[in-house]
Amino acid sequence: MNKLISRPHKRPNALCRLICFPWSGGKCSFFDRWCELFSSTIEVSVIRLAGRECRDKEPFPEDMAEVVNEITSTLLKDLQEKPFAFFGHSFGSYVSYAVAVHLKEEYGLEPVHLFFSGAYGLHSEYFFLMTKFREIEDSCMLEYLDMLGGTPPEFLENEQINKHLLCILKEDQKVLHTYPWRDIRKKYLSCDVTCFNGSDEKEHGSEAWLAVTSGDTSVHSLPGNHFYLLEPSNETFLIKYITKCIENSDI
Numbered sequence: 452m453n454k455l456i457s458r459p460h461k462r463p464n465a466l467c468r469l470i471c472f473p474w475s476g477g478k479c480s481f482f483d484r485w486c487e488l489f490s491s492t493i494e495v496s497v498i499r500l501a502g503r504e505c506r507d508k509e510p511f512p513e514d515m516a517e518v519v520n521e522i523t524s525t526l527l528k529d530l531q532e533k534p535f536a537f538f539g540h541s542f543g544s545y546v547s548y549a550v551a552v553h554l555k556e557e558y559g560l561e562p563v564h565l566f567f568s569g570a571y572g573l574h575s576e577y578f579f580l581m582t583k584f585r586e587i588e589d590s591c592m593l594e595y596l597d598m599l600g601g602t603p604p605e606f607l608e609n610e611q612i613n614k615h616l617l618c619i620l621k622e623d624q625k626v627l628h629t630y631p632w633r634d635i636r637k638k639y640l641s642c643d644v645t646c647f648n649g650s651d652e653k654e655h656g657s658e659a660w661l662a663v664t665s666g667d668t669s670v671h672s673l674p675g676n677h678f679y680l681l682e683p684s685n686e687t688f689l690i691k692y693i694t695k696c697i698e699n700s701d702i
Contacts, residue, residue: 572656
């Protein structure tokens with residue numbers, strides 16, 4: 452497996468693969484832990500895009516098509532081999548959706564479940580702000596990141612670190628801006644969809660994502676802000692819930 456995929460614990464006998472898509476600026480390390488926390492029936496893999504971590508010498512992707520094509524070409528054999536599910540947080544949710552649509556269009560493949568976490572609705576103020584990151588002053592972006600949580604204060608105070616972080620954020624938002632979000636087709640997918648949010652975020656509009664499928668849907672609001680999943684009790688809930696959904700699916 453190349454640098455795109457982090458899979459610390461291979462489970463060849465697993466019944467299903469869970470592909471995790473980190474948030475913009477997030478590292479694989481958070482989801483790498485899930486490799487051990489999930490039961491042996493689920494094998495966890497984590498997406499690592501170019502321009503970060505061990506791929507920091509590679510150029511950032513130019514657009515969403517490049518991101519989707521790289522992920523698909525690398526994972527296609529695995530996804531054809533056995534059932535799979537996607538979990539994405541924030542920016543990772545949008546990437547996971549784009550990959551899911553491409554897999555259905557080109558290969559007739561669908562995940563058994565799509566888990567959207569912290570995915571703002573396309574008509575929400577939050578999503579509008581995300582698409583404008585490249586136009587916002589760095590100092591304002593750092594204040595916004597501090598408000599969202601999820602980034603250690605010492606990182607935001609370190610000029611070298613926050614410069615690199617802001618670069619990643621702006622490049623990811625450029626990618627986000629290249630996808631035709633206005634052309635989203637309602638009920639194009641048939642897999643089950645679940646949306647998770649932090650209860651402190653209001654008017655996130657994430658329930659709009661339920662319209663992308665004809666399958667079963669649900670929304671869960673967990674205590675906390677945009678990075679509610681970093682709270683251990685919420686992380687435990689996510690792992691149990693995702694496991695239950697996957698094991699109860701028709702795999």
